[in-house]
Amino acid sequence: MHQKKKILSKLNLSVSEGKKAFALLIDPDKVQNLQELQRVIHTAIECKVDFFMVGGSLILSDFLGPCISHIKALTEIPVVLFPGNNQYIDLQADAIFYLSLISGRNPDLLIGQHVLSAPILKRSQMEVWPTGYMLIDGGNKTSVSYMSNTTPIPKDKYDIAMSTAIAGELLGQQLIYMDAGSGADQMISERMIASVKRAIDIPLIIGGGINNVQKAKSAWKSGADVIVVGNAIEKDPELLIEITEAKTLLNQQLNVH
Ligand SMILES: CC(C)=CCC/C(C)=C/CC/C(C)=C/CC/C(C)=C/COP(=O)(O)OP(=O)(O)O
Ligand SMILES: O=P(O)(O)OC[C@@H](O)CO
Ligand SMILES: [Mg+2]
Numbered sequence: 001m002h003q004k005k006k007i008l009s010k011l012n013l014s015v016s017e018g019k020k021a022f023a024l025l026i027d028p029d030k031v032q033n034l035q036e037l038q039r040v041i042h043t044a045i046e047c048k049v050d051f052f053m054v055g056g057s058l059i060l061s062d063f064l065g066p067c068i069s070h071i072k073a074l075t076e077i078p079v080v081l082f083p084g085n086n087q088y089i090d091l092q093a094d095a096i097f098y099l100s101l102i103s104g105r106n107p108d109l110l111i112g113q114h115v116l117s118a119p120i121l122k123r124s125q126m127e128v129w130p131t132g133y134m135l136i137d138g139g140n141k142t143s144v145s146y147m148s149n150t151t152p153i154p155k156d157k158y159d160i161a162m163s164t165a166i167a168g169e170l171l172g173q174q175l176i177y178m179d180a181g182s183g184a185d186q187m188i189s190e191r192m193i194a195s196v197k198r199a200i201d202i203p204l205i206i207g208g209g210i211n212n213v214q215k216a217k218s219a220w221k222s223g224a225d226v227i228v229v230g231n232a233i234e235k236d237p238e239l240l241i242e243i244t245e246a247k248t249l250l251n252q253q254l255n256v257h
Helices: 006-016 034-046 064-074 112-123 143-148 158-170 190-199 213-222 231-235 239-253
Strands: 021-026 051-056 079-083 095-101 127-135 175-179 204-207 226-229
Touching: 006 021, 006 127, 021 034, 021 239, 034 064, 034 239, 051 064, 064 079, 095 112, 095 175, 127 143, 127 158, 158 175, 158 190, 175 190, 190 204, 190 213, 213 226, 213 239, 226 231, 226 239, 231 239
Parallel strands: 021 051, 021 226, 051 079, 079 095, 095 127, 127 175, 175 204, 204 226
Antiparallel strands: none
Protein backbone atom coordinates (compact mmCIF):
# COMPACT_ATOMS: atom_id res chain seq x y z
CA MET A 1 0.00 0.00 0.00
CA HIS A 2 1.19 3.50 -0.75
CA GLN A 3 2.39 5.44 2.25
CA LYS A 4 0.33 8.32 3.67
CA LYS A 5 1.02 11.75 2.26
CA LYS A 6 2.48 13.23 5.42
CA ILE A 7 3.97 16.37 3.91
CA LEU A 8 0.83 17.21 1.97
CA SER A 9 -1.33 16.57 5.06
CA LYS A 10 0.86 18.97 7.04
CA LEU A 11 0.53 21.60 4.32
CA ASN A 12 -3.25 21.12 4.25
CA LEU A 13 -3.42 21.54 7.99
CA SER A 14 -1.48 24.80 8.02
CA VAL A 15 -3.49 26.12 5.06
CA SER A 16 -6.72 25.28 6.91
CA GLU A 17 -5.43 27.43 9.79
CA GLY A 18 -4.89 30.31 7.34
CA LYS A 19 -1.11 30.10 7.55
CA LYS A 20 0.96 31.45 4.65
CA ALA A 21 3.80 29.43 3.16
CA PHE A 22 6.83 30.18 1.02
CA ALA A 23 8.57 27.82 -1.41
CA LEU A 24 11.95 28.41 -3.04
CA LEU A 25 12.28 27.20 -6.63
CA ILE A 26 15.75 26.08 -7.66
CA ASP A 27 16.39 25.70 -11.38
CA PRO A 28 19.27 23.19 -11.78
CA ASP A 29 20.43 24.97 -14.93
CA LYS A 30 20.81 28.29 -13.20
CA VAL A 31 23.12 27.07 -10.47
CA GLN A 32 26.46 28.78 -11.21
CA ASN A 33 28.59 26.57 -8.98
CA LEU A 34 28.34 24.41 -5.88
CA GLN A 35 29.35 27.17 -3.47
CA GLU A 36 26.59 29.40 -4.78
CA LEU A 37 24.06 26.57 -4.40
CA GLN A 38 25.21 25.82 -0.85
CA ARG A 39 24.90 29.51 0.04
CA VAL A 40 21.31 29.68 -1.18
CA ILE A 41 20.44 26.41 0.57
CA HIS A 42 21.97 27.62 3.85
CA THR A 43 20.03 30.89 3.69
CA ALA A 44 16.83 28.99 2.87
CA ILE A 45 17.41 26.72 5.87
CA GLU A 46 17.96 29.71 8.17
CA CYS A 47 14.76 31.20 6.81
CA LYS A 48 12.95 27.88 7.34
CA VAL A 49 11.38 27.95 3.88
CA ASP A 50 8.37 25.67 3.86
CA PHE A 51 9.70 23.58 1.00
CA PHE A 52 12.18 23.54 -1.84
CA MET A 53 11.04 23.01 -5.40
CA VAL A 54 13.45 21.73 -8.03
CA GLY A 55 12.72 21.56 -11.74
CA GLY A 56 12.38 23.32 -15.05
CA SER A 57 10.68 23.33 -18.42
CA LEU A 58 13.93 22.34 -20.11
CA ILE A 59 16.96 21.12 -18.19
CA LEU A 60 20.27 20.95 -20.04
CA SER A 61 22.66 20.30 -17.15
CA ASP A 62 23.16 17.11 -15.13
CA PHE A 63 22.41 19.05 -12.01
CA LEU A 64 18.89 17.94 -11.08
CA GLY A 65 20.05 14.95 -8.96
CA PRO A 66 23.01 16.76 -7.35
CA CYS A 67 20.79 19.74 -6.45
CA ILE A 68 18.40 17.46 -4.61
CA SER A 69 21.13 15.47 -2.87
CA HIS A 70 22.81 18.67 -1.68
CA ILE A 71 19.57 19.90 -0.15
CA LYS A 72 18.81 16.50 1.37
CA ALA A 73 22.29 16.32 2.91
CA LEU A 74 21.76 19.58 4.76
CA THR A 75 18.14 19.67 5.88
CA GLU A 76 14.88 17.86 6.48
CA ILE A 77 12.90 20.60 4.74
CA PRO A 78 10.95 18.79 2.02
CA VAL A 79 12.10 18.82 -1.58
CA VAL A 80 9.29 18.76 -4.13
CA LEU A 81 9.92 18.03 -7.79
CA PHE A 82 8.46 20.48 -10.28
CA PRO A 83 8.89 18.59 -13.54
CA GLY A 84 8.39 19.87 -17.07
CA ASN A 85 8.15 16.27 -18.30
CA ASN A 86 8.60 12.64 -17.25
CA GLN A 87 12.41 12.79 -17.71
CA TYR A 88 12.80 15.21 -14.85
CA ILE A 89 12.01 12.79 -12.06
CA ASP A 90 14.57 12.01 -9.37
CA LEU A 91 13.57 9.60 -6.65
CA GLN A 92 15.61 11.34 -3.96
CA ALA A 93 12.90 14.00 -3.72
CA ASP A 94 10.24 13.79 -1.02
CA ALA A 95 7.29 14.66 -3.23
CA ILE A 96 6.34 15.55 -6.77
CA PHE A 97 3.86 18.02 -8.17
CA TYR A 98 2.00 15.63 -10.50
CA LEU A 99 0.99 18.49 -12.74
CA SER A 100 -1.96 18.44 -15.11
CA LEU A 101 -1.89 21.53 -17.29
CA ILE A 102 -5.60 22.26 -17.00
CA SER A 103 -5.41 25.75 -18.53
CA GLY A 104 -4.24 24.12 -21.78
CA ARG A 105 -5.68 21.64 -24.21
CA ASN A 106 -2.57 19.60 -24.79
CA PRO A 107 -3.40 15.93 -24.07
CA ASP A 108 0.24 15.03 -23.48
CA LEU A 109 0.26 17.38 -20.47
CA LEU A 110 -3.14 16.27 -19.25
CA ILE A 111 -2.52 12.50 -19.37
CA GLY A 112 0.39 11.50 -21.65
CA GLN A 113 3.27 12.37 -19.32
CA HIS A 114 1.34 10.85 -16.45
CA VAL A 115 0.99 7.48 -18.14
CA LEU A 116 4.72 7.46 -18.86
CA SER A 117 5.69 8.26 -15.29
CA ALA A 118 2.95 6.43 -13.35
CA PRO A 119 4.68 3.03 -12.83
CA ILE A 120 7.89 4.51 -11.45
CA LEU A 121 5.98 6.91 -9.19
CA LYS A 122 3.69 4.16 -7.93
CA ARG A 123 6.71 2.05 -6.93
CA SER A 124 8.53 4.96 -5.31
CA GLN A 125 8.39 6.28 -1.77
CA MET A 126 7.67 9.77 -3.06
CA GLU A 127 4.46 11.56 -2.21
CA VAL A 128 2.57 12.23 -5.43
CA TRP A 129 0.62 15.49 -5.29
CA PRO A 130 -2.12 15.75 -7.93
CA THR A 131 -1.93 19.38 -9.00
CA GLY A 132 -4.12 21.39 -11.35
CA TYR A 133 -1.55 23.62 -13.05
CA MET A 134 -2.86 26.81 -14.65
CA LEU A 135 -0.86 29.26 -16.70
CA ILE A 136 -2.01 32.87 -16.60
CA ASP A 137 -0.69 35.42 -19.06
CA GLY A 138 2.02 37.52 -17.43
CA GLY A 139 2.71 39.87 -20.33
CA ASN A 140 5.62 38.02 -21.92
CA LYS A 141 6.13 34.67 -23.58
CA THR A 142 7.60 32.30 -20.99
CA SER A 143 9.53 29.04 -21.37
CA VAL A 144 6.61 27.11 -19.95
CA SER A 145 4.03 28.44 -22.40
CA TYR A 146 6.34 27.81 -25.35
CA MET A 147 7.46 24.37 -24.17
CA SER A 148 3.93 23.29 -23.30
CA ASN A 149 2.52 24.52 -26.60
CA THR A 150 -0.46 26.03 -24.79
CA THR A 151 -2.04 29.46 -24.55
CA PRO A 152 -2.15 30.90 -21.04
CA ILE A 153 -5.48 32.17 -19.69
CA PRO A 154 -5.74 35.92 -20.42
CA LYS A 155 -4.95 37.89 -17.27
CA ASP A 156 -8.38 39.53 -17.01
CA LYS A 157 -10.51 36.44 -17.72
CA TYR A 158 -11.42 35.81 -14.11
CA ASP A 159 -14.39 33.58 -14.92
CA ILE A 160 -12.34 31.29 -17.12
CA ALA A 161 -9.68 30.97 -14.43
CA MET A 162 -12.28 30.35 -11.74
CA SER A 163 -14.12 27.72 -13.75
CA THR A 164 -10.86 26.01 -14.66
CA ALA A 165 -9.78 25.83 -11.03
CA ILE A 166 -13.18 24.49 -9.94
CA ALA A 167 -13.04 21.85 -12.69
CA GLY A 168 -9.59 20.85 -11.43
CA GLU A 169 -10.89 20.51 -7.90
CA LEU A 170 -13.94 18.51 -8.99
CA LEU A 171 -11.69 16.20 -11.00
CA GLY A 172 -9.80 15.42 -7.81
CA GLN A 173 -6.74 17.65 -7.98
CA GLN A 174 -5.47 18.30 -4.46
CA LEU A 175 -3.72 21.58 -5.18
CA ILE A 176 -4.16 24.41 -7.66
CA TYR A 177 -0.97 26.06 -8.88
CA MET A 178 -1.52 29.30 -10.83
CA ASP A 179 1.64 30.40 -12.54
CA ALA A 180 2.43 33.44 -14.67
CA GLY A 181 5.57 31.49 -15.70
CA SER A 182 9.10 31.88 -14.50
CA GLY A 183 10.38 35.40 -15.09
CA ALA A 184 6.92 36.76 -15.95
CA ASP A 185 6.82 40.54 -16.48
CA GLN A 186 3.68 40.78 -14.36
CA MET A 187 2.73 38.49 -11.52
CA ILE A 188 -0.88 37.27 -11.37
CA SER A 189 -3.16 40.14 -10.34
CA GLU A 190 -4.70 40.45 -6.89
CA ARG A 191 -8.17 40.26 -8.39
CA MET A 192 -7.35 37.04 -10.26
CA ILE A 193 -5.86 35.43 -7.15
CA ALA A 194 -8.84 36.48 -5.02
CA SER A 195 -11.43 35.20 -7.54
CA VAL A 196 -9.83 31.79 -7.77
CA LYS A 197 -9.20 31.49 -4.03
CA ARG A 198 -12.88 32.22 -3.30
CA ALA A 199 -13.97 29.50 -5.73
CA ILE A 200 -11.99 26.54 -4.37
CA ASP A 201 -11.42 24.66 -1.11
CA ILE A 202 -7.98 23.24 -1.88
CA PRO A 203 -4.68 25.08 -1.34
CA LEU A 204 -3.75 27.74 -3.88
CA ILE A 205 -0.13 28.13 -4.96
CA ILE A 206 0.92 31.29 -6.80
CA GLY A 207 4.15 31.85 -8.72
CA GLY A 208 5.77 33.62 -11.63
CA GLY A 209 7.25 37.12 -11.55
CA ILE A 210 7.19 37.60 -7.78
CA ASN A 211 10.43 39.56 -7.59
CA ASN A 212 10.12 41.75 -4.52
CA VAL A 213 8.64 41.68 -1.05
CA GLN A 214 5.64 43.90 -1.96
CA LYS A 215 4.55 41.42 -4.62
CA ALA A 216 4.98 38.52 -2.21
CA LYS A 217 2.78 40.27 0.37
CA SER A 218 0.17 41.21 -2.21
CA ALA A 219 -0.08 37.58 -3.43
CA TRP A 220 -0.53 36.28 0.12
CA LYS A 221 -3.01 39.00 1.08
CA SER A 222 -5.16 38.37 -1.98
CA GLY A 223 -5.48 34.68 -1.18
CA ALA A 224 -2.34 32.73 -2.08
CA ASP A 225 -1.66 30.01 0.47
CA VAL A 226 1.81 29.33 -0.89
CA ILE A 227 3.98 31.62 -2.96
CA VAL A 228 6.82 30.35 -5.13
CA VAL A 229 9.86 32.48 -5.91
CA GLY A 230 12.64 31.40 -8.26
CA ASN A 231 14.37 33.90 -10.56
CA ALA A 232 14.46 36.84 -8.17
CA ILE A 233 16.24 34.79 -5.49
CA GLU A 234 18.74 33.47 -8.00
CA LYS A 235 19.58 37.12 -8.68
CA ASP A 236 19.52 38.26 -5.05
CA PRO A 237 19.51 35.56 -2.34
CA GLU A 238 19.00 38.27 0.34
CA LEU A 239 15.41 38.54 -0.88
CA LEU A 240 14.82 35.20 0.85
CA ILE A 241 15.30 36.92 4.18
CA GLU A 242 13.04 39.88 3.35
CA ILE A 243 10.23 37.63 2.12
CA THR A 244 10.56 35.38 5.18
CA GLU A 245 10.28 38.40 7.48
CA ALA A 246 7.15 39.50 5.64
CA LYS A 247 5.69 36.00 5.96
CA THR A 248 6.43 35.83 9.67
CA LEU A 249 4.83 39.22 10.26
CA LEU A 250 1.75 38.34 8.24
CA ASN A 251 1.33 35.02 10.06
CA GLN A 252 1.63 36.86 13.38
CA GLN A 253 -1.03 39.34 12.30
CA LEU A 254 -3.22 36.42 11.25
CA ASN A 255 -2.44 34.83 14.60
CA VAL A 256 -1.27 31.59 12.99
CA HIS A 257 2.46 31.43 13.82
C1 LIG B 1 3.38 14.22 -14.83
C2 LIG B 1 4.77 14.62 -15.08
C3 LIG B 1 5.83 13.64 -14.80
C4 LIG B 1 5.12 15.81 -15.58
C5 LIG B 1 4.15 16.91 -15.75
C6 LIG B 1 4.27 17.49 -17.10
C7 LIG B 1 3.39 18.73 -17.19
C8 LIG B 1 1.94 18.58 -17.16
C9 LIG B 1 4.04 19.94 -17.33
C10 LIG B 1 3.33 21.20 -17.45
C11 LIG B 1 4.04 22.12 -18.39
C12 LIG B 1 5.47 22.47 -18.03
C13 LIG B 1 6.45 22.48 -19.14
C14 LIG B 1 5.79 22.81 -16.76
C15 LIG B 1 7.13 23.23 -16.31
C16 LIG B 1 6.99 24.15 -15.18
C17 LIG B 1 8.32 24.55 -14.63
C18 LIG B 1 9.18 23.50 -14.02
C19 LIG B 1 8.69 25.84 -14.66
C20 LIG B 1 9.97 26.36 -14.11
O1 LIG B 1 10.43 27.43 -14.81
P1 LIG B 1 11.04 27.36 -16.28
O2 LIG B 1 9.91 27.31 -17.23
O3 LIG B 1 12.05 26.32 -16.37
O4 LIG B 1 11.64 28.80 -16.41
P2 LIG B 1 13.01 29.42 -16.93
O5 LIG B 1 12.81 29.81 -18.33
O6 LIG B 1 13.18 30.63 -16.03
O7 LIG B 1 14.08 28.42 -16.74
O1 LIG C 1 11.06 32.28 -11.34
P1 LIG C 1 9.80 33.01 -10.90
O2 LIG C 1 9.41 34.14 -11.81
O3 LIG C 1 9.90 33.41 -9.48
O4 LIG C 1 8.60 31.94 -11.04
C1 LIG C 1 8.50 30.84 -10.16
C2 LIG C 1 7.59 29.74 -10.65
O5 LIG C 1 6.25 29.94 -10.38
C3 LIG C 1 7.80 29.44 -12.09
O6 LIG C 1 7.11 28.36 -12.55
MG1 LIG D 1 14.19 26.70 -16.02
